[in-house]
Amino acid sequence: MPLLSLLQAQQSFFLYRPKPWFKFPRTPFLCSSRMSSNSNSLQNYPTPLSPPLPAISKDIELARAMTASSKSSLFGLSRSDVLYEDEWLIAVNKPKGIYCDAVLASVPRFLSDSPESDRLCEENQSSALELHLANRLDRDTSGVMVITKSHKVASMLVKAFTNHTVQKTYVAFCIGSAPQSERITIKSGHGRSKFGAWRVYSAGDVGRKLPGGSVVRDMETTFEVLSINGQRSHKEPSECMKDEENCVVVEEKAVTDVDAKKDEILVRAFPRSGRTHQIRLHCQYLGFSIRGDVKYEGVYEWKGTIYDAHELHAESLSFQHPITGFPLMIQAPLPSWASQALQLLTN
Known part of the structure; x- marks a missing residue:
């Protein structure tokens, strides 16, 4: 390419090069001012009054979580786990070492295999169940867990929990x-x-x-x-x-x-x-x-x-039924460690 053409091409390139859309701040000290403000706000957070997690808990909790994941993947709800059921609610006795979501996931299969549940829901066969956890329990906490069968009942019961x-x-x-x-x-x-x-x-x-x-x-x-x-x-x-x-x-x-x-x-x-x-x-x-x-x-x-x-067990829940308005108390049988401790008191 001739020298003149080369110079014209370079000039054309520089003439049409797009300009950067951003601009650097003219007052860099504003950045340090914000950092100082954030630093001060960190110091203003309230101080926790209970101890931090013990070092021993990390490995033990990880092992327990892995075991619970394996057990939860195989969990299936049985009739003996059910404490109460009607066309709006089902209450179960959650075992320890099982995640709440695994219990929830097992309910549809249980309901489809249960003749009694078919009878309770026969008027609503055309509508799919809308299952929700009304309350949650920790992985290793056993006891009463309530599952609602519709969005409407779920919102009413959640409101009851919120209002204490x-x-x-x-x-x-x-x-x-x-x-x-x-x-x-x-x-x-x-x-x-x-x-x-x-x-x-x-x-x-x-x-x-x-x-x-x-x-x-x-x-x-x-x-x-x-x-x-x-x-x-x-x-x-x-x-x-x-x-x-x-x-x-x-x-x-x-x-x-x-x-x-x-x-x-x-x-x-x-x-x-x-x-x-x-x-x-x-x-x-x-x-x-x-x-x-x-x-x-x-x-x-x-x-x-x-x-x-x-060793923590959700023993009972008492509330007004969200649909019928009648008082309802659901109680789970005590685990062995609790029943044995109470048995000592009667001997």
Whole structure:
């Protein structure tokens, strides 16, 4: 190519080269100002008052999760698991070590194989079931789980849970320092720390922002002590309501005496709110973590026995039926560890 043509081509290239669409900021110090602001906001997050996850929990929890995944993939709901059923609801006794979603996934197959379910739904054969979990339980928590059969019933029942009109009872076997009162109500904050773990926060921090954009929410649980080291006769919940109770409003970190005598404590819990890991967190804060609950300082080995799950059971749910309006109480049979502990009290 002649030199003149080459120069013209280069000139043409530079004349039509597109200009960059972005511009560099003229005031670079604004960037450092924002970083400083973010740094200050990090320092203003509320401080969790319960301990971080123990190092031992990481490997144990991973192993438990893998085992639960295998069991859940094979899980099938049986008639003996069903506690209550009508054309709007089905309540089941979830086994420990099974994920809630696996139970939900097994319901259609169970309903299709059940003559009784066919009878209940014969008027709605043309419409597909719209199954929803009305409540969720932790992987290793057993007990009452309610599944609704339509969007309408699901929204009504979820509203009942949100408004705290559903009464819940749990039973837990704990190891730690025995409380002085037979009845304790604890009020605190609840939220995720900057590391993503659920923690107890001060009751005064409710409403404050947390890392990740969430806020500290209120959390309240009442505990009834059923037995300590196999002694002390338990009362029915209605009788225990009449007793004086000790109210703990969380404002500072719990002080735990690691050298204190470890007692075996059977408790019944009445959670008012429904926060994730609520009972487990409150047991930890009060100094009697649930046996086997390694995530919240529960013992992994006790008296020569290794525990592959925490001992927490959703005992009952009481609520007004979302369609009929009648009061409904659904109760699950106690697991062996709870029934054996209560049996000792009657001997």
